Amino acid sequence: xxxxxxxxxxxxxxxxxxxxxxxxxxxxxxxxxxxxxxxxxxxxxxxxxxxxxxxxxxxxxxxxxxxxxxxxxxxxxxxxxxxxxxxxxxxxxxxxxxxxxxxxxxxxxxxxxxxxxxxxxxxxxxxxxxxxxxxxxxxxxxxxx
Numbered sequence: 205x206x207x208x209x210x211x212x213x214x215x216x217x218x219x220x221x222x223x224x225x226x227x228x229x230x231x232x233x234x235x236x237x238x239x240x241x242x243x244x245x246x247x248x249x250x251x252x253x254x255x256x257x258x259x260x261x262x263x264x265x266x267x268x269x270x271x272x273x274x275x276x277x278x279x280x281x282x283x284x285x286x287x288x289x290x291x292x293x294x295x296x297x298x299x300x301x302x303x304x305x306x307x308x309x310x311x312x313x314x315x316x317x318x319x320x321x322x323x324x325x326x327x328x329x330x331x332x333x334x335x336x337x338x339x340x341x342x343x344x345x346x347x348x349x
Contacts (some may be wrong), residue, residue, distance in 0.1 A: 255298040256296045
């Protein structure tokens, strides 16, 4: 049974992550060097914004910053040409926007889940207080008898 059949919510992302891990394991390049090569390759194949978005976190984690990306674009420009560099610049910007939007959605979902948990804890605390008050009232009633 595949992970998708097993109920993975992100089968494409999971597959790409597995491919990246395998690529890292089978390469003598450092994670930073590997991401430089991947960014250059994405520029060369005119990758869409989603590809840059999917690689934004691994690139950041490997130490790549926007200055590095600019340097990569300068380095590959004579080989891939102006149109690919301009397209890559647009797709990188859109990809970063997409990555930011996805991170915001994830953060909102986490905040909603935390708020729901707090509400449940407060309801449990109120119920516990009510039960304690009832038990105290019953004990006082028995003491008066």
